[in-house]
Amino acid sequence: MRGLGRREFCLVLLRRMADSRPDLVTGALVRLDADRAEAREAHRRWQALQHSAAGPRGVSLRSAVLGPTEECEERLWGDVALVVRRWALPLWPQLRWEVVSLPGGPVLGEQLVRAAGSPLPAATAGDLRVWEHTVGDVAALPGAVQVDPRVASRWEVHVAGVRAQFVWGLLQQVQPGPP
Secondary structure: OOOOOHHHHHHHHHHHHOOOOHHHHHHHHHHOOOOHHHHHHHHHHHHHHHHOOOOOOHHHHHHHHHOOOOEEEEEEEOOEEEEEEEEEOOOOOOEEEEEEEOOOOOEEEEEEEEOOOOOOOOOEOOEOOOOOOEHHHHHOOOOOEEEOOOOOOEEEEEEOOEEEEEEOOEEEEEEEOOO
């Protein structure tokens, strides 16, 4: 999509992450050779595309911005067939942007997930790494309980006396908890 690509999509994701980790977002902007004005403009364009009556929708919009899907698989969830697509992003090479949808249908969920073969050590309840571990990493721990805060970009996992908070699937904060 003209003016929006993978780099700019990272800027869109950073917009929500800045709510909880402005310090890390500042460093990420430097790594992307961007400033806050460019991040705001990327977010504005993304929102305009999402709400455009004439533009692509759902998976087509993601493909228009992120390019061809790098990984695609069908997955069953009970009796429902789902399509899982993944793309690499320049800011997080050890992760992939994952979009889950119905075949030919709407996007049901999207977040950052661990890339196959990632060198990051597995999460442990005593060693959760902000901006490195994902929801899937932490939710797989014994005794982990996932909590949906009912905001599309956010998630929580409670495990071993801590509350792990995520934005777009990436760990942002670890606090004593659960609340």
